[in-house]
Amino acid sequence: MLSTACKPTPQLLSVTSMGTGYIRTKEPEKRIFDSSDLPAFRKSKAFERLHFVILSLVDAVKGKDVPEGFLKPLDPKGSSSETNSQSQPPIHGKHTELKLSQITKNILAILTRLDQLIDETPPITGPRRFGNMACRDWHSKSEVFIASILNDQNLSEDDRIELCFYLRESFGSKVRLDYGSGHELNFVAFLGGLLTQGNHFGAIDGDEILVIFATYYNLVRRLILDYSLEPAGSHGVWGLDDHFHFIYILGAAQFNVPDGKRADGYRFVPPVLQVLNDQTIEMCKYSNLYVNAIAFIFRIKQGPFNEHSPILFDIHRSVSLWTKVLSGLQKMYEVEVFGKFPVVQHFYFGRNLYAWVDAVTNQPLATAIAARTDSESESSQETLPGMLNGTQGLKTTSQNISLTGAPWAMKRQIPGTDSRSVRLPALLARKRPERGD
Amino acid sequence: MTVSFLVPTLDLDYCLEQLLDHKPPRLLPEDTVHQLCHLLKTQLLSAPNIISLATPCTVVGDIHGQYHDLLEIFRIGGAPPTTNYVFLGDYVDRGYYSVETITLLVALKLRYPSRVALIRGNHESRTITTNYGFYTEVLNKYSGSLKVWNYFTDLFDYLPLGATIDGTIFATHGGLSPSCQKLDQVRVIDRFKEIPHDGVMADLVWSDPDPDITDFKLSPRGAGYLFGRDVMDKFCHENDLVQLVRAHQLCNEGFVSYWNGKCLTIWSAPNYCYRCGNLASVLEISHSNYALKERKDQTFLPGQYCNVFDASPENTEDTHEGRSVNGIGGATDILTTSLYERPGRHVEYFL
Numbered sequence: 001m002l003s004t005a006c007k008p009t010p011q012l013l014s015v016t017s018m019g020t021g022y023i024r025t026k027e028p029e030k031r032i033f034d035s036s037d038l039p040a041f042r043k044s045k046a047f048e049r050l051h052f053v054i055l056s057l058v059d060a061v062k063g064k065d066v067p068e069g070f071l072k073p074l075d076p077k078g079s080s081s082e083t084n085s086q087s088q089p090p091i092h093g094k095h096t097e098l099k100l101s102q103i104t105k106n107i108l109a110i111l112t113r114l115d116q117l118i119d120e121t122p123p124i125t126g127p128r129r130f131g132n133m134a135c136r137d138w139h140s141k142s143e144v145f146i147a148s149i150l151n152d153q154n155l156s157e158d159d160r161i162e163l164c165f166y167l168r169e170s171f172g173s174k175v176r177l178d179y180g181s182g183h184e185l186n187f188v189a190f191l192g193g194l195l196t197q198g199n200h201f202g203a204i205d206g207d208e209i210l211v212i213f214a215t216y217y218n219l220v221r222r223l224i225l226d227y228s229l230e231p232a233g234s235h236g237v238w239g240l241d242d243h244f245h246f247i248y249i250l251g252a253a254q255f256n257v258p259d260g261k262r263a264d265g266y267r268f269v270p271p272v273l274q275v276l277n278d279q280t281i282e283m284c285k286y287s288n289l290y291v292n293a294i295a296f297i298f299r300i301k302q303g304p305f306n307e308h309s310p311i312l313f314d315i316h317r318s319v320s321l322w323t324k325v326l327s328g329l330q331k332m333y334e335v336e337v338f339g340k341f342p343v344v345q346h347f348y349f350g351r352n353l354y355a356w357v358d359a360v361t362n363q364p365l366a367t368a369i370a371a372r373t374d375s376e377s378e379s380s381q382e383t384l385p386g387m388l389n390g391t392q393g394l395k396t397t398s399q400n401i402s403l404t405g406a407p408w409a410m411k412r413q414i415p416g417t418d419s420r421s422v423r424l425p426a427l428l429a430r431k432r433p434e435r436g437d
Numbered sequence: 438m439t440v441s442f443l444v445p446t447l448d449l450d451y452c453l454e455q456l457l458d459h460k461p462p463r464l465l466p467e468d469t470v471h472q473l474c475h476l477l478k479t480q481l482l483s484a485p486n487i488i489s490l491a492t493p494c495t496v497v498g499d500i501h502g503q504y505h506d507l508l509e510i511f512r513i514g515g516a517p518p519t520t521n522y523v524f525l526g527d528y529v530d531r532g533y534y535s536v537e538t539i540t541l542l543v544a545l546k547l548r549y550p551s552r553v554a555l556i557r558g559n560h561e562s563r564t565i566t567t568n569y570g571f572y573t574e575v576l577n578k579y580s581g582s583l584k585v586w587n588y589f590t591d592l593f594d595y596l597p598l599g600a601t602i603d604g605t606i607f608a609t610h611g612g613l614s615p616s617c618q619k620l621d622q623v624r625v626i627d628r629f630k631e632i633p634h635d636g637v638m639a640d641l642v643w644s645d646p647d648p649d650i651t652d653f654k655l656s657p658r659g660a661g662y663l664f665g666r667d668v669m670d671k672f673c674h675e676n677d678l679v680q681l682v683r684a685h686q687l688c689n690e691g692f693v694s695y696w697n698g699k700c701l702t703i704w705s706a707p708n709y710c711y712r713c714g715n716l717a718s719v720l721e722i723s724h725s726n727y728a729l730k731e732r733k734d735q736t737f738l739p740g741q742y743c744n745v746f747d748a749s750p751e752n753t754e755d756t757h758e759g760r761s762v763n764g765i766g767g768a769t770d771i772l773t774t775s776l777y778e779r780p781g782r783h784v785e786y787f788l
Contacts (some may be wrong), residue, residue, distance in 0.1 A: 307533045406559075407564060
């Protein structure tokens with residue numbers, strides 16, 4: 001399969017090594033296998049486009065409020081989220097003066113359908129370890145639904161498959177039953193891809209983008225609460241938030257003045273130092289995503305805020321300008337999301353929208369693993385390796401729940417079933433203590 | 438061993454006092470932590486990979502820096518040295534008080550060596566603590582100095598990997614490994630190192646039981662394995678064991694029992710991450726006399742009692758208005774203001 005040494009470009013190696021599965025499926029594929037792939041990621045077209053998308057979204061929402069009626073009420077602690085969601089279905093078009101474009105309506109329709117699927121897939125009652133298994137069913141249903149959508153857009157088949165993939169990945173892990181900023185990034189990729197491919201970025205304004213994100217966050221929070229998704233992979237109190245990051249960037253952008261414009265008329269922007277106040281939260285929790293995210297934390301967490309969310313607490317103790325908050329959150333996003341292997345390893349790369357090719361030379365990039373394993377089709381997980389005491393592995397359906405992942409997590413084999421040795425990623429500094437020192 | 442590293446009992450009591458008699462617990466100085474860690478390292482050097490313990494004892498699962506809940510455990514289960522404790526690892530990361538938690542446990546272990554046993558969990562490692570919070574917490578609480586993180590993570594390399602209780606119960610953090618059928622295979626490992634990515638040592642701290650399978654299966658965690666009923670039975674048979682007690686997985690009710698109590702998961706961090714709403718538990722084992730009364734549908738073996746508890750009320754006490762958060766804005770008087778009144782490190786992004 002690999003062509004011989006006369007091929008001049010080393011990059012071709014990774015193309016040929018993709019194997020036939022790549023041509024057949026066209027689905028985005030995993031390209032980041034360990035932390036040594038991160039520099040290549042930074043050079044990729046995908047990276048460039050993700051940044052273009054993020055900056056476009058941030059610019060679009062500057063100086064805007066989330067239109068009234070779109071962010072779902074955050075019910076007080078203790079009351080059942082289920083009864084609330086039934087009495088309060090997502091309200092669309094409550095305010096008729098807000099004209100939504102067709103594309104926004106389509107996205108909202110998709111998200112509303114996914115929300116209905118939660119109603120149709122009630123959490124399983126009875127004993128469980130933690131995460132609710134019904135979430136797996138919800139994922140199955142949503143996969144079927146998502147595969148059938150986006151037909152009516154002016155999209156090529158390639159783009160459609162790619163967009164469906166990113167949308168599917170936007171709602172957390174089916175296997176681990178968790179949700180984190182990596183899944184949030186997939187939704188950004190989906191929306192950005194849809195808007196750029198259809199050239200909608202100019203046509204759709206900040207209000208509509210906020211409406212889309214508000215509906216998305218309503219849905220994700222319902223998934224988190226109804227199916228008790230574990231805060232796995234979270235840094236606990238030492239991260240910005242258990243699940244989200246981009247919502248804070250959008251919300252901080254809302255409190256910024258659009259570039260090159262002066263705010264027309266008076267617009268209330270709470271001082272950064274006052275954001276953790278009850279009053280500010282009450283006033284802004286349905287119009288600003290940042291405050292809304294903080295209100296959500298107050299809703300789900302017990303204990304002192306400075307203890308369970310020390311990073312947010314520090315921001316509001318020591319930063320005074322919203323421009324600083326925005327740029328700080330963006331810098332932090334670079335480091336904590338784009339720069340962290342445990343997060344971006346789950347971001348997959350397509351052929352067109354978010355491609356694993358060099359942004360400058362347009363050549364496919366290599367991956368660390370391509371050099372080692374020749375052609376390993378992603379679908380090989382269907383056939384489980386033979387197990388230790390002879391029998392074939394049984395399909396696990398329900399019990400392997402959401403868990404703390406190993407930062408170096410990647411596909412491996414049961415020892416003794418494959419001669420290929422499991423390689424040790426280089427990131428681990430294997431420090432040996434000096435004994436008895 | 439040099440004289441300077443001998444810590445007199447009196448000084449250990451003083452350390453415990455600093456932690457237990459103050460609200461919030463006082464951080465110990467870096468040098469003191471260094472001494473404590475060094476002393477414990479020298480003691481653990483001679484400890485086997487699997488230590489032998491006897492009933493009665495109380496087994497504690499993941500704590501994850503939930504210091505108030507650790508104190509709650511001592512309140513409901515008796516404080517050392519009146520109760521023998523086996524801690525199954527994951528003392529640090531995620532919670533707000535990892536430093537205080539691990540310091541207290543190390544001090545208790547030194548003060549009552551035969552009453553406290555500390556086992557290594559998957560979070561007792563450099564890689565994991567860098568990713569999941571302990572590293573950041575040390576930076577914040579010790580004014581940007583990483584010394585304490587180095588002392589503790591070096592100490593973690595010396596912690597035993599498991600324990601047998603009365604020779605019939607095997608206690609470890611995670612679970613079984615496909616590369617290990619006999620406990621003796623664990624006993625010969627060179628454990629004094631960072632936890633590797635694979636192999637027996639990694640599997641012991643990373644694996645999970647799965648009631649839906651009989652065999653081994655790859656774990657969705659990306660490290661360790663899922664093990665099923667047959668694996669469990671075979672392991673018990675080959676090693677003359679009756680039970681595996683382990684931690685490592687969040688449980689809504691504080692514990693989960695699989696296979697007629699043969700594999701018991703103990704989780705000791707209530708309302709995990711301030712929001713999961715779960716209960717927690719410790720397992721009290723009073724004896725290991727199973728001859729007479731085995732039942733078909735038992736959750737626990739005879740002589741075992743799972744003491745379930747909820748989050749300590751101290752978790753919701755306001756720690757800020759009292760100017761009392763360690764390191765972060767926690768100035769207690771004018772002299773220490775300049776030392777402690779500094780924003781956390783992450784704020785650098787925003788300056």
